[in-house]
Amino acid sequence: MKRFFTGILFVVTISLFVGCSTVEPWQKGNLADYTMKSDRDEIESVMMSHVQFSREASTGGEGVGGGGCGCN
């Protein structure tokens, strides 16, 4: 019986102290901040996609015309 209650106590304690927490909708100010955007620098984004398309030979993959040579 003692073992059983120790088990219950263990499970309840674990469920109460789990590391997960929910970010409520009204707490998302920091997540919505401009600095949290991965593509906030437009010039860098263009350059990175040009490099990627050239390396992957996939120019036109984003809807831009081209033959995959990476020369445009």
Place this chain on the structure above:
Amino acid sequence: MSQIRLLLIVLSLSLLSSLSSASEEFSVGAKLPPLDGYELTGELPDIEGKVVLIDFWASWCAPCKASFPSMDEIYTVHKDQGFEIIAVSVDKKQALVDRFTQKLSPSFSIVWDGKQSLVSAAKVSVMPTSLLIDKKGYIRYIHIGWHGNKSIKQLEVELVELLEEDV
């Protein structure tokens, strides 16, 4: 066997307690609790016997920004019929609220829920969320999110219905 059942009950209860659900205090059909108990910064208008829209917004929320001009228009049309809008900002800094309101200059009331006590009590699931309160102070409709023309039309229909009701 009964011990396993007991263990399952305890587990279910602890799981249920950790899940957040919509606030019953701020659900449709509930009487709106007095707003002065939530440490809101800004002047609350007199809402006695009026139809009130309580709108939860934030300066970082794009749909909230989009909703302001339309809400301002609706407010201008219906304010003389006994309609009030209380826009509750949930921003963490008052400067953000001031900058936002200076830019859009709405004609309805803006209050700041700096401690996020009202929004926490209301447990809104989406930003923006607005509660439409009838003349008797009961929550009649809850709008989740802002969907442009669809939201405007819905709000107009509900507003006309509530404004026609007796106190």
